[in-house]
Amino acid sequence: MLKIANVTKSYNKGEIKAVNNINLDIKPGEIFGFLGPNGAGKTTTIKMIVGLLKPDNGSIKVGGVDVWKESIKAKSMISYVPDNPEIYDKLKGIEYINFIADMYEIPKEKRKEKMNYYLEMFNIKDAIGDIIGSYSHGMKQKLVLTSALISEPELFILDEPMVGLDPKSSFNLKEVMRKMCEEGKTVFFSTHVLEVAEKICDRIAIISKGEIIAMGTMEELRSHSKEKKSLENIFLELTE
Structure with missing residues (x-):
């Protein structure tokens, strides 16, 4: 569903290599976790996948469609929830x-049916007629999640999706992610909440200093350690 081949992205005329020749092949029906320290290249990679940043080299394909050669077609298959959603504060939630x-x-x-379903799930139905500028951070996150999910994307991309969510909403989101994958869709998400990644991801990649340093199932990641460690311990061991 998502194929990243030999992708590189540099800044400052090549002096800073944010992403260095990475390769990922993510299948339909997977929840794929993308982990790394701050500044490792996670958000840069995600922005290249969704077409906000152009890679220096390499290719990115969604469902076989090149993100840059057929951008509209590729983006029609994607929904993206960024780590800090920038939404229109002067609109009402329903307008957004x-x-x-x-x-x-x-x-x-169809939109009405899906909208009602997710607004109920995230408990913001009563606020949908209010101006977005009056929302808390958590309410804005729920609004963005609702708007991203109603299109039923083939590829659902999230950057730190649990930030600002209450425990029930976090639980519901994880349930939605799993259900999407049972339907053959793909979830790609970045998080610092390693316990969540360990519990729900089918496979995980760890990026550090712009390079993929480990990738696989939890069992495969554990095989690189002498002890059967938690993801947190493996992550710290690999990124120190």
């Missing part, structure tokens, strides 16, 4: 969701 739904050309009956 309809704006996103219009971009994805979601029929009105």
Whole structure:
């Protein structure tokens, strides 16, 4: 579903290599965790996948579609929730969701059904008529998640999705992620909450200083350690 081949991204005329020749091949039906310390290249990689940053070299394909050669077609298969959502504070919540739904050309009956489902799930239905500028950080995160999910994306990309969510909403989001993968869709997410990644990910990649230093299932990652360690211990051992 997502194939990244020999992708590199540099800044300052090549002086800073944020991502250095990485390769990932993520299949339909996977929850894939993308982990790394601050500044390791996680967000840069995600921004290249969704078409916000152009790689210096290499290719990125979503469902066989090149993200840069056929950008609209590729983006139609993706929903993206960034680590710090920038949304329109002067719009009402319902206006924002309809704006996103219009971009994805979601029929009105279908959007209404999906909207109600996720607004109930994230417990923000009562606030949907309010101006977004009045929302807390957590409410904005729930609004962005709702707008991202109503398109039923083939590839759901999240950067630190649990930040600002209450425990029930976090639980519900994890359930949604698993259900999507049972339907053959793909979830790619970055997180610092390693316990969550350990519990729900089918496979995990660890990036450090722009390079993939480990990748595989939890059992495969543990095989690189002398002891059967937790993901947290493996992560610290590999990134020190």
